[in-house]
Amino acid sequence: MVLKQQMENHIPTNQEIAIKLSRYGLKITPQRVAVLGALIKLCHHPSAEDIFREVVQVIPGLSQATVYNTLDVLVQRGIASKIATSTGVMRYDLIEQPHHHLFDETNSRIEDYYDPELDQILKMYFSKKKIKGFVPLEIKLHVIGAFRDNVV
Amino acid sequence: MVLKQQMENHIPTNQEIAIKLSRYGLKITPQRVAVLGALIKLCHHPSAEDIFREVVQVIPGLSQATVYNTLDVLVQRGIASKIATSTGVMRYDLIEQPHHHLFDETNSRIEDYYDPELDQILKMYFSKKKIKGFVPLEIKLHVIGAFRDNVV
DNA sequence: TTTTAAATTAGATTTATTATTATTAAAAAA
DNA sequence: TTTTTTAATAATAATAAATCTAATTTAAAA
Known part of the structure; x- marks a missing residue:
């Protein structure tokens, strides 16, 4: 990542x-x-x-x-x-490649998040699990949390 | 689901x-x-x-x-x-229980989407995969697609 | 170079939302 | 129950992001 x-x-x-x-x-x-x-x-x-x-x-x-x-x-x-x-x-x-977003609402910071492994997991999930009456086109993760600089 | x-x-x-x-x-x-x-x-x-x-x-x-x-x-x-x-x-x-959102931008329709299995998958993913400098608190899927009524 | 279709500008306008303040009402205290 | 206090509501003004309009300018095709 x-x-x-x-x-x-x-x-x-x-x-x-x-x-x-x-x-x-x-x-x-x-x-x-x-x-x-x-x-x-x-x-x-x-x-x-x-x-x-x-x-x-x-x-x-x-x-x-x-x-x-x-x-x-x-x-x-x-x-x-x-x-x-x-x-x-x-x-x-x-837009460069598909990605997800990390949000920190305390300081309005937004970062992109890439992980092909995650995309693979989501792709597998949605190909297996059909949603009745809905055709998904784009799947984006919205991760709300806190950026902690200088911390691993 | x-x-x-x-x-x-x-x-x-x-x-x-x-x-x-x-x-x-x-x-x-x-x-x-x-x-x-x-x-x-x-x-x-x-x-x-x-x-x-x-x-x-x-x-x-x-x-x-x-x-x-x-x-x-x-x-x-x-x-x-x-x-x-x-x-x-x-x-x-x-708010009743944590859930994700299905968006249809052609008609501004939004539906909630629940699936404990999906939440389990995401929970496992984020416990395994640490994001450097970011502490995730809330993970929401944003699925953009099209509602097709009367279609499975 | 000339032409034309598209892009830019300035400013008015719209619309969702927030702020302000006087009034009113809910719930706690007497 | 009545009084008191604290908070909620209403009316309206204010704000700010985004859109619209129409005149002007410009890019690029002919």
């Missing part, structure tokens, strides 16, 4: 981000490159507001609506996902 | 609801009895607005703020829980 940010060692260039946008059939604009760049950089599941604050430093005329629009577009294309939180503020998450 | 509403065959009287409120150290008011009653009755995870619409028929002078206050109180006392949804609207859920 490994937390997300430990897996991300490469900070992509604007060019690489632009290529990613066009691979998904999106027009390349400075705003989109910067928003996606911020989403990659701010790996602790930023809110739209977090991304705005980050990007407006580079693009001073940036509109909040552009951030919301761009994030929606990224979600629609499957580049990002939207996480609903208990405070009602949406948080955004870059 | 059984869906929640199939397990709930007893509709509690106002008296029983009042007893429940006082067991949790809450003052009994007509508003609280009606809100908790509506939460029990509207078993598809109502929003505050859903509950207001239901209860205002019985208590015409009811304020929306009272519904929000009462729901917050119920959540604080552990009688109910609050579910954040992808639309940003909060939904409320009576």
Whole structure:
């Protein structure tokens, strides 16, 4: 098991981000490159507001609506996902591979959690156990707990 | 496996609801009895607005703020829980026993899902697999899919 | 380069929720 | 039972996230 940010060692260039946008059939604009760049950089599941604050430093005329629009577009294309939180503020998450979420509600921290073994267990469970009248498509674990830094 | 509403065959009287409120150290008011009653009755995870619409028929002078206050109180006392949804609207859920959620985002439907076997699997997994720096307290499955009525 | 379809901006708007404060009511005390 | 006290409710204002609108600008295709 490994937390997300430990897996991300490469900070992509604007060019690489632009290529990613066009691979998904999106027009390349400075705003989109910067928003996606911020989403990659701010790996602790930023809110739209977090991304705005980050990007407006580079693009001073940036509109909040552009951030919301761009994030929606990224979600629609499957580049990002939207996480609903208990405070009602949406948080955004870059999609790389399927993963679960660890929530610490005392400090609003969210981390991704990967474990192929866990996914295997869940896959087996749901293939064996049919739910009457419901077709499951996506299975996500929502683990609420407490981050204890410097503790194993 | 059984869906929640199939397990709930007893509709509690106002008296029983009042007893429940006082067991949790809450003052009994007509508003609280009606809100908790509506939460029990509207078993598809109502929003505050859903509950207001239901209860205002019985208590015409009811304020929306009272519904929000009462729901917050119920959540604080552990009688109910609050579910954040992808639309940003909060939904409320009576807590009876720990359970997971099935989401159908095409029609905003949410159902509870119980399975002791699943809980056992998850418990075993997390007792074996330690997450560095994180203490899990509550594990909830978030299953996104599609309800198909009249289909097994 | 010109064209056009799409993206961005600014600001108004919506809507769920929270905050405020006066009033009212529930339950404890006398 | 009546009084007292403490808490709950109602009405309404305030907040804040997110959406909508319409005019302007821009990316990229022709």
